[in-house]
């Protein structure tokens with residue numbers, strides 16, 4: 772299996788270097804939490820991972836969610852699996868969803884407690900509901916590596932845990948940008964801290980306490 776590696780990557784916005792050069796290997800089967808203060812470069816690092824690892828089966832749940840507001844929850848989630856169907860099937864689904872697709876998507880919505888909104892337009896949902904739809908879409912997408920940017924930031928404690936559990940169950944390997952230190956320590960096997968454009972901390976969870984992460988903020 773091809774290794775999930777970044778080697779000496781950099782990210783520049785105009786003349787400004789915001790990240791790197793940095794190198795990072797992610798072990799398959801691991802759940803990695805990316806932590807660091809706002810603006811540290813977590814989203815930028817996830818984008819670099821997505822660029823390089825997309826051909827290896829990486830899927831991205833972006834911070835802005837990328838939902839289509841006019842489409843129903845069902846159709847937004849269905850879009851995660853577009854590539855698994857023919858163009859004709861996809862076009863017909865827009866008009867009248869197939870029973871088999873509904874049967875696949877409903878349980879995912881149920882897991883995230885959003886199935887009662889299945890036929891509601893995504894634009895009519897709350898921020899936390901929209902985040903759960905984006906989570907359902909990336910779960911339905913399937914893949915080898917989940918790259919998720921603050922996937923539970925709009926959710927309260929129990930729901931945040933439910934969504935993170937569903938996401939990490941759905942993918943063998945995950946990299947999750949998170950600002951909630953307790954959740955990061957609960958869900959990750961390994962915590963990578965970003966500061967000053969580089970990796971300031973890289974430790975297995977069982978060697979860390981919340982206070983160790985607070986030094987990054």
Ligand SMILES: Nc1ncnc2c1ncn2[C@@H]1O[C@H](COP(=O)(O)OP(=O)(O)OP(=O)(O)O)[C@@H](O)[C@H]1O
Pocket residue numbers: 784789807808809810811812813814815816834
């Ligand atoms: N499109 C852009 N143009 C210019 N600078 C950008 C752009 N996107 C991000 N940056 C800068 O790059 C740096 C890293 O941003 P990034 O979004 O990766 O941080 P982050 O750790 O994900 O932040 P947050 O936790 O607030 O989402 C920041 O200083 C930001 O101002």
